[in-house]
Amino acid sequence: xxxxxxxxxxxxxxxxxxxxxxELGHADGKLATAVNEEFVPAAARExxxxxxxxxxxxxxxxxxx
Amino acid sequence: xxxxxxxxxxxxxxxxxxQYPSPAVLAExxxxxxxxxxxxxxxxxxxGDRAGQDFWNxxxxxxxxxxxxxxxxHSVREAVTTAKMARELFDTPWIKLEVIGxxxxxxxxxxxxxxxxxxxSEDGFQVFPYCTEDLVLCEHLLEAxxxxxxxxxxxxxxxxxLNNIYGLRSLRAHFPDVPLVVDAGLGAPxxxxxxxxxxxxxxxxxxxxxKAGDPAAMAEAFAHAVRAGAMAYAAxxxxxxxxxxxxxxxxxKAFLA
Numbered sequence: 001x002x003x004x005x006x007x008x009x010x011x012x013x014x015x016x017x018x019x020x021x022x023e024l025g026h027a028d029g030k031l032a033t034a035v036n037e038e039f040v041p042a043a044a045r046e047x048x049x050x051x052x053x054x055x056x057x058x059x060x061x062x063x064x065x
Numbered sequence: 066x067x068x069x070x071x072x073x074x075x076x077x078x079x080x081x082x083x084q085y086p087s088p089a090v091l092a093e094x095x096x097x098x099x100x101x102x103x104x105x106x107x108x109x110x111x112x113g114d115r116a117g118q119d120f121w122n123x124x125x126x127x128x129x130x131x132x133x134x135x136x137x138x139h140s141v142r143e144a145v146t147t148a149k150m151a152r153e154l155f156d157t158p159w160i161k162l163e164v165i166g167x168x169x170x171x172x173x174x175x176x177x178x179x180x181x182x183x184x185x186s187e188d189g190f191q192v193f194p195y196c197t198e199d200l201v202l203c204e205h206l207l208e209a210x211x212x213x214x215x216x217x218x219x220x221x222x223x224x225x226x227l228n229n230i231y232g233l234r235s236l237r238a239h240f241p242d243v244p245l246v247v248d249a250g251l252g253a254p255x256x257x258x259x260x261x262x263x264x265x266x267x268x269x270x271x272x273x274x275x276k277a278g279d280p281a282a283m284a285e286a287f288a289h290a291v292r293a294g295a296m297a298y299a300a301x302x303x304x305x306x307x308x309x310x311x312x313x314x315x316x317x318k319a320f321l322a
Contacts, residue, residue, distance in 0.1 A: 006109040025112025030121050032107060032150035037142055039149035057109065059150055060117020061124065064106025064134045065081030065221070065249075065271035 001052040018045040020056070032059050067266040069213050069244055070159070070191040074101035074130065077261065078291045079246065080284065081271025088123050090280050095127050098284035102130045104161055104269065106137075107151050132193060134161040135181075139174070144181045148190060160185060161193045161215070161248075171221045175202045179209050186210025195248050198232035200239060207243065214240065215248035215269065218260065222272045224252025227259055237264045254283075254290030261294025262302065 002011055005024065014020040017033060017040060033040045034057040040048055050056070066073050080100035085091035095103065103124055110117045124131060133151035138144035141164065148160045164181050166174025173196050182192050186209055194206050198216040206214060216236060219225035227233055228250065236245060247260040248269040257268045268291060277283035 006111070026110070029110065029115075030118050030154060031110060032154045034146050034150060037146055039146050039153075041153060057150075059107040059154070060110035060114075061121040061154055062106045062108035062117065063081075063083040063085075063120065064104050064136055065083045 001050070003050055003052065004055045006056070006058055012050075015049055016046055017048045017050060017056070020050065021045065021058070024058070026058060030060055033057065034059075067244055067246075069193070072130070074267070075099075076101035076288075076291075077267040077295055078257075078288055079104065079132065079248075079267055079269040080274060081269070082120075082124065083271055084275035085280055088120075091275075092123065092127065093281040094274055094284040095129065097281045098274070098288045100129060100284075100288075102132050102269075103127055104132045104134055104271070105155065106134050107147060107154055130159075131155050131157060132159050132161050133157065134195075135163050136161075137165070138163060139165050139177075141177050141181045141184070144177070145184050148181075148185050149188075152190065158189055158191045159193065160190050161195060163195045172217070173197055175199065175205075178202075179205045182206055182211050183209035193246070198229050198236055200232070200235055203236060203240065207240070213244045213246065215246040217249040218247045218256060219250025221249045223250050224273055225250055226252055226256035230259075230263075233260070233265070234263055251287075254286045257287050258290040258294035258297075261291055262297045264298050267291075 012020050012023055014023050036055050067077055076099045078098055078100045079102040080098050081104045133155045135144040135147040138147055144164045164174050164177045165171055182194050185192050192211045193213045193215050194211050195215050196202055203214050219228045244266045246267045246269050247265050251257055251270045252273050260268050274280050274284045
């Protein structure tokens with residue numbers, strides 16, 4: 001299905017957020033996630049099914065002021 | 066030593082982690098600053114990218130407390146979601162809450178800031194609000210659950226120093242027991258000393274150090290200024306006066322006229 005990942009339209013095979021993270025190369029990173037502008041805790045990724053058009057944000061630690 | 070939400074920090078200097086010429090310079094700047102808190106952010110990570118992990122490893126090695134921010138947020142929802150992602154990533158209830166209201170001045174949106182602060186405080190966050198020096202706004206932030214206030218000195222990145230001395234002094238006088246941090250706008254160590262001489266508990270800076278010609282030396286210069294200002298405040302400075310008063314005694318002066 002087609003979803004948006006960090007602002008980029010992306011085709012994915014997986015159906016839940018945990019599967020999609022692995023599919024996109026995020027298997028073991030220090031990451032946090034949001035779907036459709038709502039935070040999704042790490043523990044909830046496996047049970048969160050995505051639908052076409054969903055907007056996924058994947059973030060990591062970065063420099064900040 | 067400032068205390069934020071029950072945690073005592075050994076240094077009154079808080080330092081950002083952005084804009085340094087290299088990670089090595091960043092680490093050296095932190096070492097020479099003696100800063101006890103590092104601000105960090107969360108940003109998008111592409112698959113297979115190790116940037117986030119590498120940065121996190123480096124910050125952990127600094128051995129300081131981490132204060133994540135919600136920089137770049139313009140709406141309450143954006144700030145709240147960013148804060149929740151930061152809490153999970155950095156495993157801390159601390160959040161430097163930024164809700165920007167104007168793209169040119171990067172000044173906080175006071176209305177959305179209070180709303181976001183209330184939502185996050187009720188959710189267990191310990192909020193460090195980046196705010197203006199407006200007294201009434203600060204009262205609302207405290208009422209919303211904040212136990213620290215971080216008024217700006219000047220707009221982020223400008224280096225203009227303390228633009229409203231009266232407003233900052235008023236905050237100190239009105240909230241003698243609330244930890245106050247001047248956040249943003251500092252350019253020179255004298256600005257940091259001035260904030261500390263007014264009784265502020267800490268300063269938070271980034272650009273003034275990171276964009277200096279020699280960031281590590283500037284970090285140390287700020288550290289000296291922060292210590293000097295804090296020591297001066299504790300030593301109870303004299304009140305300014307308009308009329309001159311001789312410091313050398315007149316008694317015993319030879320009559321030579």
